[in-house]
Every structure is written in structure tokens, then in C-alpha cells.
Amino acid sequence: MATAAETRPEDDLETFRGEVKTFLKANFPDELKGKGSALRSVEGPTEETEAEKNWRVAMGSRGWGTPTWPKQYGGGGLSKKQARVLEQEMAMAGAWNPIGGMGVMMFGPTLLEYGNEAQKQEHIPPICRGEIRWCQGYSEPNAGSDLANLQTFAEDKGDHYVVNGQKTWTSGGQWADKCFCLVRTDRSDKHTGISFLLIDMDAPGVEVRPIQMISGMSPFCETFFTEVQVPKENLVGEEGQGWTIGKRLLQHERTNISGGGAAMLNAQPLSKIAKDYLGTDENGQLADADLRGRIADYEIAWNTFLLTARRAIEESKAQGGVSEISSILKNVGSKLGQQRAELLIEIMGFRGLGWEGEGFTQKELEHVRGWLFGKATTIYGGSTEIQNNIIAKRILGMLDHQ
Numbered sequence: 001m002a003t004a005a006e007t008r009p010e011d012d013l014e015t016f017r018g019e020v021k022t023f024l025k026a027n028f029p030d031e032l033k034g035k036g037s038a039l040r041s042v043e044g045p046t047e048e049t050e051a052e053k054n055w056r057v058a059m060g061s062r063g064w065g066t067p068t069w070p071k072q073y074g075g076g077g078l079s080k081k082q083a084r085v086l087e088q089e090m091a092m093a094g095a096w097n098p099i100g101g102m103g104v105m106m107f108g109p110t111l112l113e114y115g116n117e118a119q120k121q122e123h124i125p126p127i128c129r130g131e132i133r134w135c136q137g138y139s140e141p142n143a144g145s146d147l148a149n150l151q152t153f154a155e156d157k158g159d160h161y162v163v164n165g166q167k168t169w170t171s172g173g174q175w176a177d178k179c180f181c182l183v184r185t186d187r188s189d190k191h192t193g194i195s196f197l198l199i200d201m202d203a204p205g206v207e208v209r210p211i212q213m214i215s216g217m218s219p220f221c222e223t224f225f226t227e228v229q230v231p232k233e234n235l236v237g238e239e240g241q242g243w244t245i246g247k248r249l250l251q252h253e254r255t256n257i258s259g260g261g262a263a264m265l266n267a268q269p270l271s272k273i274a275k276d277y278l279g280t281d282e283n284g285q286l287a288d289a290d291l292r293g294r295i296a297d298y299e300i301a302w303n304t305f306l307l308t309a310r311r312a313i314e315e316s317k318a319q320g321g322v323s324e325i326s327s328i329l330k331n332v333g334s335k336l337g338q339q340r341a342e343l344l345i346e347i348m349g350f351r352g353l354g355w356e357g358e359g360f361t362q363k364e365l366e367h368v369r370g371w372l373f374g375k376a377t378t379i380y381g382g383s384t385e386i387q388n389n390i391i392a393k394r395i396l397g398m399l400d401h402q
Contacts, residue, residue, distance in 0.1 A: 016082050020089040027058040033094035056098040060129035065099025066108065073112070073120055074128030080314070099130035102172070107134050107180045110249040114196075114237045123178075123198075136253075137167045137181030137199065137223060138246065144169075145386050147182070148190050148243065152225060154183040154197055161185075161235075163199065163228040169380065173208045173221035176201050182246050185239050194242035198234040199225070215372035216355070253381045254330035270295045270340065274347045291346070298343060302336055309333065324394040327387040334377040334384075341371040 029051045048056070059065045062076060067083040069075025078086065090096070108127045111119060126132040143150040152165025163183060173179070179199045186193030199206070205228035210218035237245050274286055274295060286292040312325045344367050345352040354360035354368055378384045392398040 013081060013085055017085050017089060020086055023058075023062070023064075024089060024093045024095055028055060028093055028095045032096075035096070052098065056130045059098055060131075063128055065097055065130055066104055066128045069108065069112065069124070069128060074125035099128070101133055102136055102180075103127035103132060103134040106136065106249050106253045109252045110180075110245060111236065113248065114241075114245050118233070119198075119236065132178065133172060133176045135170050135173045135176035135179045135201070135223075137170060137179045137183075139169045140166060141168055145383060147246075148194065150182055150184060150194065152181070152183050153187075154185050154195065154230065156185065157229075159232055161197065161230045161232065163197070163205075163225045163230055165225050167223040167225075168221075169211075170208070170221040170223040171219050171380070173201070173223050174210050174218075179223070180236075180249070182242050185242075189240075191243045192240045194246065195239045196236040196242040196245040197230055198236065199228065199230055203228050203230070205229075213373065214375070215369045217369065217373065250382060251324070251326045254326040254387070269299060270343055270347065271299060273344065277347050277349065277351070295343060295347075298336075298339060302340070305332055305336055324390055327382070327390040328395070330381060331378075331384055331387045331391075337377055338374050341367070341374045345371050 031051055032055060056065075060074075063069065063071060063074055064076045064078075064086060066074070067076035067078045067086055068080065069077075071077030076083070076086075104127060108124060111123060115123070123132075127134075137152070138147060138150075140150050140152060150165075152163065152167060154161035154163045161183075163181075165183070167173075167181070170179070177200070179201055181197050181199050182194055183197050184193050185195040201208070205226040207224040207226070209222045209224075211220040211222065212218050213220065271286075274291065278286055278288065278291075281287045286295075309329050312329065315325075348364060348367065351360060351364050352368060352371075354364050356365065382390075
């Protein structure tokens with residue numbers, strides 16, 4: 001059954017646009033304009049300023065940080081068209097969404113589909129308000145690309161499980177409040193022996209060790225579980241359903257990190273940045289014709305990708321949600337993101353070599369570290385090779401050689 005928002009007359013979109021403008025004028029402070037960062041979700045928590053807190057609370061109270069999620073769980077309850085209007089107006093105002101992370105990108109949409117009512121009521125509202133951080137317990141030292149080989153075991157103890165094992169590449173594990181985790185509950189079958197469990201990161205027996213990256217950040221971690229007790233009500237779905245739920249969550253992850261999500265939608269055009277750094281000739285163009293051509297080629301490819309991604313995502317949602325098309329978006333989007341970072345470093349010249357110090361702006365340092373961090377995008381969320389396998393099997397219908 002269609003919601004009131006979805007059946008709202010088209011003319012009312014302009015009324016809604018006016019509502020958004022009024023909200024932004026009243027709640028988004030000028031001092032935060034343009035200060036959103038694509039690295040905010042991986043840099044770890046920083047002390048919120050009063051302005052940042054007020055902005056987060058304002059967005060959370062409307063549910064506009066998760067605009068299309070059901071209103072009954074704290075979401076905005078907006079139609080897709082209304083959410084697009086919100087996105088447009090925020091971009092024009094230089095505003096950024098203060099509510100994000102893995103709870104929004106991956107776990108929340110998955111729980112809305114597979115969780116029971118009690119789990120939705122407990123976990124979704126704090127995500128919508130930006131009050132909680134989630135991390136992902138998937139990969140293990142011997143279960144990366146072959147994720148179904150995971151060995152972290154949850155032993156049934158009646159009213160609870162006891163979890164033992166190790167996860168790796170746990171992004172944000174040292175800052176997270178909770179972890180959505182794939183565990184083995186049955187050793188007799190590789191896939192149907194996996195279950196989806198929610199674990200408190202401050203529970204006794206949970207140990208997190210950050211992994212230093214080339215970018216200078218440490219968002220990735222090793223996570224150890226030693227005799228960790230987890231209540232039975234923290235099981236999402238049924239025992240043995242974890243592989244199905246886990247794959248669904250990965251589709252949400254790939255869609256978001258591909259560029260089909262919001263991370264780079266409002267990024268400043270490279271052509272504008274290049275003119276700021278390199279200046280223009282008498283015709284108002286970059287003097288370097290080769291660089292000008294490569295930037296133009298990139299921006300055509302990127303905008304074409306965004307249009308394709310938006311269409312593909314809308315088609316998938318119309319058919320019941322994200323789909324295997326997310327693997328294509330992930331491959332193309334992550335490569336385009338890396339290409340943009342390379343061009344950006346070239347455009348900045350020696351200012352693209354900064355690591356720290358007053359001689360560089362905060363944005364320049366973010367670009368450099370983001371360029372290095374971006375090397376991981378073709379690996380996390382499922383490597384390019386894994387996505388190629390999914391595309392071959394699930395989209396092209398190709399079978400493994402026997």
C-alpha cells in the first residue's frame with residue numbers, strides 16, 4: 001500500500017522544497033557550510049562542537065538523516081522524490097548529512113528487512129538520530145574472499161550464545177558501540193551453518209587492536225572474541241540464515257561505497273578545482289590542454305555513472321531492494337573514485353604532497369590522505385575479482401567449469 005508521501009500530488013514537491021529551505025535556514029549554521037568530509041566515517045569520532053551537535057539533533061528529530069526510512073522507527077518517511085529535493089537543497093546550502101556510518105549504509109536497511117519488531121524498535125531509532133556507531137564483523141584471517149570459510153563460533157548455551165574467534169578489517173571497531181557479526185552456529189555445513197548475531201563491543205571478552213594504514217589512519221582493526229556471552233534475542237533471523245542476510249547487507253554496502261550513495265554526489269567538480277589551482281588562459285580555460293581533456297573525460301564518465309547508478313538503484317528498489325547490480329556499481333564507482341583522487345593530486349601539484357603542517361589547508365590534507373585511503377576501495381566490500389565472479393554468475397548466467 002502506498003504511503004501518503006508517495007501519493008502526494010507533484011505540485012506539493014514545491015511546498016516541500018519550501019519546508020526544506022525554511023528548515024535549513026533555521027537549523028544549519030553558516031559556520032558548518034562546506035565542512036562535511038568524505039573521510040568523516042573512517043576518521044573516527046571527534047569531539048562534537050555545539051553547532052555540530054545541534055545540527056545532528058535537528059536532522060535526527062526530523063528523521064532526515066535517513067529520509068526514506070519508515071517514520072515509525074524514526075526515519076523521515078519521505079518519498080523518493082521528496083528525498084531527492086532534500087538532497088538538492090542541502091547541496092545548494094553547503095549542508096551535509098551528519099547522520100551516517102555503517103548503521104545507515106548497511107545494517108539499518110538489512111534489519112528493516114530481516115529483523116523482528118522488537119529488534120527494529122530497539123536498534124533503528126538510535127541509528128536515525130545518529131546516537132550509535134556500528135561496526136561489521138565479517139572477514140577473518142582465513143576467510144576474506146572466501147567469506148563462507150569463517151570459523152568464529154557461537155555455541156548455544158540455552159538462553160545465550162558464547163562466542164569465540166577472530167575477525168579482521170573491522171572498520172571502526174575501536175569506536176563502535178555494537179557489531180553486526182557473521183558467526184558459525186553449525187560446523188556441518190559451510191553456508192547454512194552461518195548465523196547473523198549482534199554483539200555489544202563493550203561486552204567482557206571483546207578485544208580490539210587497530211591496524212595502521214598507509215594513509216596514517218587506523219580505521220581497520222583486528223577483533224578478538226573470547227568467551228563472549230550474547231543474548232539469544234540478538235540473533236537476527238533464524239539460525240543458519242546468516243549467509244542470506246549477510247549477502248543482502250553486502251549489496252547495501254556495495255551500492256553505497258560505489259558512489260551510488262551520497263559520499264561523492266556533491267563533490268566539487270575537478271574542473272573548478274583545477275581553475276582555482278592552475279588558473280585559466282585568456283579564454284577562461286585551463287592552459288594545459290591535455291589535463292583539460294582528461295578532466296573533461298573523467299567528468300563525463302562520472303556524471304554518466306551517477307545517472308546510470310541512480311537509474312539502476314531505482315529499478316532495483318522497485319523490484320524489492322538492492323540487487324546483484326550493486327557489484328557492477330561497486331566496481332565502476334570505486335575505480336572512478338580512485339581516478340578522481342589521482343587527478344586531484346596532479347592538479348594540486350606540490351600542494352598535493354602535504355602530510356601535515358600549517359602550509360597546507362585542511363582540505364588539501366584530506367585529499368592526500370583520501371587518495372591513499374582510496375587504494376582500499378577496490379578491496380573492501382568484496383574485491384574487484386569477487387564482484388566479477390558475482391557479475392558472471394548472477395547477471396550473465398555463466399557457470400563454473402566442472
